Amino acid sequence: MDVQIIYNTPHEIPLGWFIATYFYLTGLSAGSFVVSVIATIGGKAEYKPLGKIGAVLAPILLILAPLNLIIDLEQPLRFWHLFVYLNFTSPITYGTFLLTIYPISGLIYAWFVFKGNQKMASFFGIIGIPLAICTHGYTGFILALGKGRALWSTALMPSLFIVSAMVSGIALLILAASIRNRFFLKNTEEKERDKDLIIGLGKFMGGIIMMDIFMVFNAIIVLLTSTKEAYEVVKLMLIGSFSYEFLGIEIFLGGIIPLFLVFNKKTRKSLRWLIIASILTLIGVYSMRIVVVIAGQSIPLH
Amino acid sequence: MVKIGEKRKIRYGFLIDLRRCIGCHTCSVSCKAENDVPLKVFRSWVKIIEKGRYPNVSRSFLPSLCNNCDNPICLKNCPVKATWQRDDGIVMIDEHRCIGCKYCMASCPYDVRHVNPLKRYVQKCYWCYHRVDKRVAPACVEVCIGRARIFGDINDPNSEISQLIATNPVQVLKPEMATEPRVYYIGLDLDVMDPMKGWKGLTHEDGGEL
Numbered sequence: 001m002d003v004q005i006i007y008n009t010p011h012e013i014p015l016g017w018f019i020a021t022y023f024y025l026t027g028l029s030a031g032s033f034v035v036s037v038i039a040t041i042g043g044k045a046e047y048k049p050l051g052k053i054g055a056v057l058a059p060i061l062l063i064l065a066p067l068n069l070i071i072d073l074e075q076p077l078r079f080w081h082l083f084v085y086l087n088f089t090s091p092i093t094y095g096t097f098l099l100t101i102y103p104i105s106g107l108i109y110a111w112f113v114f115k116g117n118q119k120m121a122s123f124f125g126i127i128g129i130p131l132a133i134c135t136h137g138y139t140g141f142i143l144a145l146g147k148g149r150a151l152w153s154t155a156l157m158p159s160l161f162i163v164s165a166m167v168s169g170i171a172l173l174i175l176a177a178s179i180r181n182r183f184f185l186k187n188t189e190e191k192e193r194d195k196d197l198i199i200g201l202g203k204f205m206g207g208i209i210m211m212d213i214f215m216v217f218n219a220i221i222v223l224l225t226s227t228k229e230a231y232e233v234v235k236l237m238l239i240g241s242f243s244y245e246f247l248g249i250e251i252f253l254g255g256i257i258p259l260f261l262v263f264n265k266k267t268r269k270s271l272r273w274l275i276i277a278s279i280l281t282l283i284g285v286y287s288m289r290i291v292v293v294i295a296g297q298s299i300p301l302h
Numbered sequence: 303m304v305k306i307g308e309k310r311k312i313r314y315g316f317l318i319d320l321r322r323c324i325g326c327h328t329c330s331v332s333c334k335a336e337n338d339v340p341l342k343v344f345r346s347w348v349k350i351i352e353k354g355r356y357p358n359v360s361r362s363f364l365p366s367l368c369n370n371c372d373n374p375i376c377l378k379n380c381p382v383k384a385t386w387q388r389d390d391g392i393v394m395i396d397e398h399r400c401i402g403c404k405y406c407m408a409s410c411p412y413d414v415r416h417v418n419p420l421k422r423y424v425q426k427c428y429w430c431y432h433r434v435d436k437r438v439a440p441a442c443v444e445v446c447i448g449r450a451r452i453f454g455d456i457n458d459p460n461s462e463i464s465q466l467i468a469t470n471p472v473q474v475l476k477p478e479m480a481t482e483p484r485v486y487y488i489g490l491d492l493d494v495m496d497p498m499k500g501w502k503g504l505t506h507e508d509g510g511e512l
Binding site for chain 1: 342343344347348349350351352353354355361364366377378379380381382383384399400401402403404405407408409410411412413415416417422423424474478479493496497498499500501502503505
């Protein structure tokens with residue numbers, strides 16, 4: 001049947017770049033925090049610097065992240081309403097508390113890490129891991145509970161967000177640790193030991209990238225055989241106006257090339273290639289946030 | 303069963319009889335005038351499609367407004383309880399409390415909410431509660447030239463809307479969303495209620511293109 005739309009009045013899409021950036025920053029923070037705690041609890045002395053880098057990055061990123069949310073509000077000066085008027089069916093209300101408690105616990109953790117107090121650092125690290133995962137998982141729930149949008153309202157969304165947060169967090173740590181290795185370490189022996197550690201982190205990143213691609217694949221396959229809206233939004237991502245961002249940047253540049261660099265015999269031992277792999281991964285995850293937030297709202301609702 | 307002397311709870315509902323709709327947009331215009339709705343946003347609008355191939359063609363209309371659902375997702379997702387529901391079912395927004403996070407707009411399956419570009423908070427169709435409270439029909443109902451729009455109490459079996467719902471095949475938009483919308487349609491066309499039919503992908507006006 002030939003159908004021609006003569007007149008329609010779609011509204012502008014409500015959520016945009018600020019929200020995507022916010023998701024990205026919380027993801028970076030949660031990922032680097034979890035790796036930092038693993039390094040701190042891990043016990044071996046050579047892991048300790050990694051724990052320190054993560055302990056610094058995580059709270060800084062998480063102080064920047066909510067700024068995006070407040071700027072995105074239509075009434076930024078009313079942000080305090082979030083603390084006073086609570087609605088316990090809304091994931092944003094949970095986020096209010098998580099975004100307050102998690103950076104505080106992260107700061108306490110960082111303080112003990114730098115004081116060298118192993119016992120207290122481990123304690124606050126173990127408290128912080130579920131907080132970090134919740135802080136990023138709840139952002140997945142924000143999208144998953146937006147039931148009007150076919151791309152968002154899947155049960156996969158929170159786990160997908162947590163996995164991609166781990167990917168980006170590890171990539172950021174590799175980048176920071178490589179800079180430290182390159183410019184701040186003078187002792188050659190220490191430099192080599194540190195390099196092995198970064199290469200190990202690269203393998204860890206490769207494993208989680210595989211998990212991430214697997215989950216994205218699952219989501220796409222199910223959406224393709226789901227409702228009509230879901231089919232159309234996937235079409236938009238595969239062959240439509242978001243194919244460049246999704247297939248090109250997120251999957252190929254941010255997934256397949258880093259995987260190749262991390263596991264290929266020739267490149268996996270080189271710090272330079274590892275830095276390139278982690279930069280590409282960081283770009284890929286940002287592209288994923290943009291695609292999820294903006295492509296998700298790009299199909300018409302009426 | 304309602305016992306004698308028991309006060310029945312009012313639940314307002316809205317019925318659009320598309321056999322009578324001519325697609326004149328009077329409802330959209332009257333809504334703008336009644337509620338001071340700014341440019342670029344709409345609380346009530348009419349989607350129009352043409353289908354078929356000459357000489358077998360027809361036009362179909364979809365007049366839309368807030369469904370004031372029984373199970374509104376906007377109310378569940380509002381982080382500051384700025385969205386609330388009256389006893390008679392009308393979903394309201396506390397404009398002094400709304401922080402403008404736009405999460406309700408992102409989660410509404412019907413795209414009925416908008417940010418007021420001048421006052422910077424979220425608004426939507428409230429079925430003209432200020433008129434309803436004074437026992438006057440909503441503006442779009444009063445001006446509809448074909449009398450296609452009927453407003454009333456769906457809990458009262460003697461109201462015009464209840465009688466029409468009871469005696470006609472009716473339909474709501476996106477029942478699969480489980481929001482239990484309370485805008486009923488008679489004679490709704492499949493192709494006009496499908497957002498994907500005739501959609502030509504993203505254009506710049508949609509605001510969706512990167």
